[in-house]
Amino acid sequence: MEKFAMKDLKNALDLENYIVNDLKTDEDIKLYLNANLKDYLEDGDFNSFCRALEIVIKAKDTVAGFAQKAGISRTHLYSIFKNEKEPKFSTVVKIFQELGYELEIA
Secondary structure, eight states, X not given: OHHHHHHHHHHHHHHHHHHHHHOOSHHHHHHHHHHHHHHHHHHOOHHHHHHHHHHHHXXXXXXXXXXXXXXXXXXXXXXXXXXXXXXXXXXXXXXXXXXXXXXXXX
């Protein structure tokens, strides 16, 4: 059973690396975030949406570099990505702003 779990972890990491490497343009990232936001609005899985944010951040920068630029501690970002803490709305806004996006009601 443990081997199976390790295989699943490796497959998940391989998939994450594939997605990170596939998000090459701002348009790719925008489409990926929009798809994940739509999924969140449909299924309410905020943890999955936070993982998508982590993947986008890794596609653009390192988590540490991004955190420094956004004015958010690296450990706080990781605790959000691991579903240990739910971010304040202001933190989500900072993340989107640092990624170059605005939140607007359409």
